[in-house]
Amino acid sequence: MKVTVSRKAHFNAAHRLYRKDWTDTENEAVFGKCANPHYHGHNYELIVHVKGSIDPQTGYVMDMKLLKDLIKVEVEDRMDHKNLNEEVHEFIDLIPTAENMAVVIYNLLKPHLNKEHELSVTLYETPRNYVTFQG
Amino acid sequence: MKVTVSRKAHFNAAHRLYRKDWTDTENEAVFGKCANPHYHGHNYELIVHVKGSIDPQTGYVMDMKLLKDLIKVEVEDRMDHKNLNEEVHEFIDLIPTAENMAVVIYNLLKPHLNKEHELSVTLYETPRNYVTFQG
Amino acid sequence: MKVTVSRKAHFNAAHRLYRKDWTDTENEAVFGKCANPHYHGHNYELIVHVKGSIDPQTGYVMDMKLLKDLIKVEVEDRMDHKNLNEEVHEFIDLIPTAENMAVVIYNLLKPHLNKEHELSVTLYETPRNYVTFQG
Amino acid sequence: MKVTVSRKAHFNAAHRLYRKDWTDTENEAVFGKCANPHYHGHNYELIVHVKGSIDPQTGYVMDMKLLKDLIKVEVEDRMDHKNLNEEVHEFIDLIPTAENMAVVIYNLLKPHLNKEHELSVTLYETPRNYVTFQG
Amino acid sequence: MKVTVSRKAHFNAAHRLYRKDWTDTENEAVFGKCANPHYHGHNYELIVHVKGSIDPQTGYVMDMKLLKDLIKVEVEDRMDHKNLNEEVHEFIDLIPTAENMAVVIYNLLKPHLNKEHELSVTLYETPRNYVTFQG
Amino acid sequence: MKVTVSRKAHFNAAHRLYRKDWTDTENEAVFGKCANPHYHGHNYELIVHVKGSIDPQTGYVMDMKLLKDLIKVEVEDRMDHKNLNEEVHEFIDLIPTAENMAVVIYNLLKPHLNKEHELSVTLYETPRNYVTFQG
Numbered sequence A, B, C, D, E, F: 001m002k003v004t005v006s007r008k009a010h011f012n013a014a015h016r017l018y019r020k021d022w023t024d025t026e027n028e029a030v031f032g033k034c035a036n037p038h039y040h041g042h043n044y045e046l047i048v049h050v051k052g053s054i055d056p057q058t059g060y061v062m063d064m065k066l067l068k069d070l071i072k073v074e075v076e077d078r079m080d081h082k083n084l085n086e087e088v089h090e091f092i093d094l095i096p097t098a099e100n101m102a103v104v105i106y107n108l109l110k111p112h113l114n115k116e117h118e119l120s121v122t123l124y125e126t127p128r129n130y131v132t133f134q135g
Helices: A024-035 A064-079 A098-112 B024-035 B064-079 B098-112 C024-035 C064-079 C098-112 D024-035 D064-079 D098-112 E024-035 E064-079 E098-112 F024-035 F064-079 F098-112
Strands: A002-015 A040-053 A118-126 A129-133 B002-015 B040-053 B118-126 B129-133 C002-015 C040-053 C118-126 C129-133 D002-015 D040-053 D118-126 D129-133 E002-015 E040-053 E118-126 E129-133 F002-015 F040-053 F118-126 F129-133
Touching (some): A002 B098, A040 A098, A040 F002, A064 A098, A098 A118, A098 C002, B002 B064, B002 C098, B002 E040, B040 B064, B040 B098, B040 E002, B064 B098, C002 C064, C002 D040, C040 C064, C040 D002, C064 C098, C098 C118, D040 D064, D040 D098, D098 F002, E002 E064, E002 F098, E040 E064, E040 E098, E064 E098, F040 F064, F040 F098, F064 F098, F098 F129
Parallel strands (some): A040 F040, C040 D040
Antiparallel strands (some): A002 A040, A118 A129, A129 C002, B040 B118, C002 C040, C040 C118, D002 E129, D118 D129, E002 E040, E118 E129, F002 F040, F040 F118
C-alpha cells in the first residue's frame, strides 16, 4: 500500500542558457532571450515527491519535516539567491535548463532517502513552464 | 482510449497526530507540534481522479455531478467541520495523517464506482504538503 | 534519462453538451444545465506534457517556445473565442465534453511532435473539474 | 471598527460584445474576437466584499453563509450556465463587458444588504483580466 | 510617495465559534457546523500590508525579512498548530471569527511598527472566505 | 460610476540590491542574500489597475487589449529576461527593490493613459512578497 508524499519548496536564482563552445550568435539562435550574457532569473517552485509504504507505527511515509529540511540543505542552501552558472558547481559545465536542474536536484536528494523510496522531482521555472523527472 | 477525470473538493477539520500507547514525550518527539493535545486543524483540498473509457453516447467517463455528489456524501458529510480523531470512526484507532486519510477516502469512494474505473486520491493538508494514493 | 516538460496555455470558448438525436428533455436529463440551447462557456486551461530524452547539446527535451507556438497554431487559433459546437469542425458530430476535447487536442498536437516524444494533455474546464488524456 | 468580509463564488456563461446599432465590421473593429456572433464564454470568478462593523454578539460583520446564499440566488441562479446576451434580461440592451457585469451584480446585491454595509464587487473574466466596482 | 509592502504567511489552527453564555441550541442556530464542540480547523493564510514612504537609502519601505520575523514571533508562534479557543489567551473571551482574528492580529503587530507606517491585515479562513481590517 | 480594470502580466529578470557607495560588508548587512554580486532573479507578476468611468458606447473603461499592449511595450520589452541593474537605465542609479520598481513602472505607464484615469501598480517579487503603488 504505497502512498506518494509531496512537499513544495521555493528558491530564486539567476541563470543564462548558453554553451561556452558556441558563438553569441549561435547561442542566441538556439536560446533566444535566455542566452542574455547579463543573466535573467526566476522564482523556482520545486515539488519533491517520495513514494513508499505507510509506516504503521506513525502513519507517515516519511516525516515531512525531515523532507523539508533535506530540501533546504541540499537544494535551497545551494541555489537560493545564487547565480546558477557562476556559483553552483553542478552547472559549471552543464546548461541550467529546467530539465537539467530537475536531474541535478534528483541526484542531490536521492542518496539521502530510504532505498525503498521512489523519488520524483517537479520544477516550475515560470507559472507556465515546468518539468518532471522520475529517475 | 482512457481518460482521467478529476474533481476538486474542500473540507476543513481538526485533528492531532499521536498514539494512545505512547507517552506525551514520545508523541511530541515524533509528531512535534502536530501532537498538540488541544488539536489544530486544516483546510483539506481533495482531488479525486477516476480513469476510464469515454462513453461514446455521452462523451463522459462519468458524470462529474455524480462524482461531486459522491464526494459530498462519502467524504464531506463525514469529515467537514469535524474533529477527525473524535468524530470520524475510521480514525478512532488510526492516526489521521494525510497518508492514512487518503487511504480511508479511497476506501470510502471505491465501492461506489464502476468496476472498470481506476481511482486515485490526492489530498492537500496544506498548500505545501500533499499526498496521493493510487490504490 | 527521460524528463517531462509541461507548458500551460489558455483559451476561452462557448459550448453546449447535447446530442442532436435526443430530445431536449433527454438532453437535459443527462447533461443538465450544460445542455442549455443558448450555450454557456469556459476559460479552458490547457497543460501539454511532452516526455522525452534531454538533448545533451541544448539541455532541452524540446524548445518550449516551439511547444508554445505549436499550441497556439493547433489549439488556440482554432478554439479561442469560438463556439465549439458551431465553429470547430471536430465537434460538429462529437460532443465537446472536456474528455472529448482532450482527445481532439491530443490528436491535433501529436503529428507535429518528434516520434520519440510521449504526449499527454490536461484540460481544466473549471478550476474544480479537469481531465487528462495520455494517448 | 470596520472589517471587510469577502466571499468568492463562481459561475460560467457565454457572451459576446457588440452593439446592435453597429455593423459587423464596426463591432469587430472595436471588440475584436469578443464580437464573434457565435459567442464565446468564460469561467467568471466573483468576489463580493462587504464592509461593516463587527457585531459584538457574534463576532461577525455578517454571516458568510447568508452572503453565500445571497450570491447564489441573485447572481449564480441568474447567470450560471447562461448566455448573458440572450438569457439575462439586464444585458438585453447593455453590453456584457466585465465592467457592466460588475455594476449589474452590485445593483442586484445591494438592496439585500444592511444599509450600513458598504459593498464592492470584483469580477475575474479570465485569470489575467478583472474589474472592481465600489459603488 | 507612499508604497504598500505586503507579506504572506501561513498558520493552521483549530477553533470553534460559540458563546459560553448561550445554549448548544442557540450556538448551533447562529454558528451552524462552526459551533461543533469537538472543534474543526483551518489553514489560515495571512497577508500583512504596511504602507509607508520609500527609504531613499535602501529603496525599502521596511525590510521584508524584519516583517517576516515579526509575523513569526507575534502571530505564528502564538497561533500555529494551536487551539485558538483553548490556548490563545486573546480568544478566551472573544469568539475566534476571522473578523475578530484580523483585529487581534492587527493589535499584536501594530506596536512593533514604525509610527508613520499604516497597517492592514487580510486573513483567509478558507480559499473562498477572507476578511480585511485596516485599523 | 467608476470601475477599476486590472490586467496581469509577467516578466522575469535578474537583479541585486546594493549601493555602489557602500562596502560589500555594509551591503550584506542591509540586503543579506539579495546583495549577492553574482545576481539572483525573479518571476515578476505585475498587475496594472486603471480606474475610470465606463464608456457608455463600449462598456469599457479602457480596451484591455490596449492595456496589454502598453504593458508589453513599456514594461516587458524593457525588463523581461534582463539584468535590471545592468540593462535597464532607470536602475543604473536606483536600487531595483520591488518598491522602486513599482514606482518606475507607474511612471513608465502613466503618460500613456487618459488623464482622467487613475493608475496603480501591484508587483509580486515572489508569491509571498508584493508591493502596491497608487501614485
